[in-house]
Amino acid sequence: MSINWTQVVTPADKAAEADAARHVGVNAERDRRLRAGFTFGGVRFDFDAVSQARVTGAATLAGFAMASGAQPGNFFWANPSQGFAWIAQDNSVVPMDAQTCFAFGQAAAAHESAHVFAAFAMKAAGVPDDYADDKHWP
Amino acid sequence: MHITLTPMRHNTPLILERVGDTLTFNGEEFDFSPIPEGATLPRDAVECEWLASDITRSGGVLHLTLILPHGADAPHETRFPAPLDLTRDGPVELPLYDAPIEEAPE
Numbered sequence: 001m002s003i004n005w006t007q008v009v010t011p012a013d014k015a016a017e018a019d020a021a022r023h024v025g026v027n028a029e030r031d032r033r034l035r036a037g038f039t040f041g042g043v044r045f046d047f048d049a050v051s052q053a054r055v056t057g058a059a060t061l062a063g064f065a066m067a068s069g070a071q072p073g074n075f076f077w078a079n080p081s082q083g084f085a086w087i088a089q090d091n092s093v094v095p096m097d098a099q100t101c102f103a104f105g106q107a108a109a110a111h112e113s114a115h116v117f118a119a120f121a122m123k124a125a126g127v128p129d130d131y132a133d134d135k136h137w138p
Numbered sequence: 139m140h141i142t143l144t145p146m147r148h149n150t151p152l153i154l155e156r157v158g159d160t161l162t163f164n165g166e167e168f169d170f171s172p173i174p175e176g177a178t179l180p181r182d183a184v185e186c187e188w189l190a191s192d193i194t195r196s197g198g199v200l201h202l203t204l205i206l207p208h209g210a211d212a213p214h215e216t217r218f219p220a221p222l223d224l225t226r227d228g229p230v231e232l233p234l235y236d237a238p239i240e241e242a243p244e
Contacts, residue, residue: 003168007183011176 059105
């Protein structure tokens with residue numbers, strides 16, 4: 001007879017596997033919600049990976065423009081021949097001065113941070129079965 | 139011990155015996171008593187051609203599925219076997235390997 005007892009899966013192993021699976025699920029839900037977009041000024045904006053990079057870049061430029069003296073209400077802070085604007089999820093065009101664009105970037109960062117920490121808190125406290133429910137997310 | 143049987147046409151009949159958590163398959167003994175409550179011993183961990191499933195212990199009872207070999211003319215109760223709940227030690231009464239040969243009338 002031959003039994004390989006090293007392969008026994010104990011209840012602790014099963015609990016750890018289930019916990020790991022729930023962690024994967026939480027991360028996936030976090031990313032899904034993160035990438036679904038964020039709201040700024042009552043308007044919904046994309047936040048896929050490419051959009052995130054664009055937002056970050058624009059907000060950085062806006063910060064430099066503000067440091068260089070860009071004034072509120074000046075929409076030509078990035079390009080003197082064209083006012084700066086962002087296309088929202090509903091395809092509307094939202095003009096932004098440097099201050100607004102900087103705040104836009106801050107809102108995007110807050111959106112990401114809130115989801116990352118919501119997922120972190122759930123994983124630290126023990127992932128509930130209904131982790132995908134809205135009540136657990138910002 | 140709760141045993142589910144999965145019938146399979148096979149040339150070798152199975153003689154099964156149980157003593158506690160030990161099963162003997164055609165003389166080959168397997169002691170499953172080290173399986174703790176709530177644990178699972180994967181099928182691949184056991185070198186036994188008759189075992190068809192993982193083995194789990196739930197409520198103190200081992201649960202497993204075994205291949206039930208049968209001949210070409212196995213009766214209905216062998217081809218559609220009921221699960222076994224073993225509470226006593228000793229030889230396990232399995233469904234008939236093949237239909238009994240009836241003597242032709244003279």
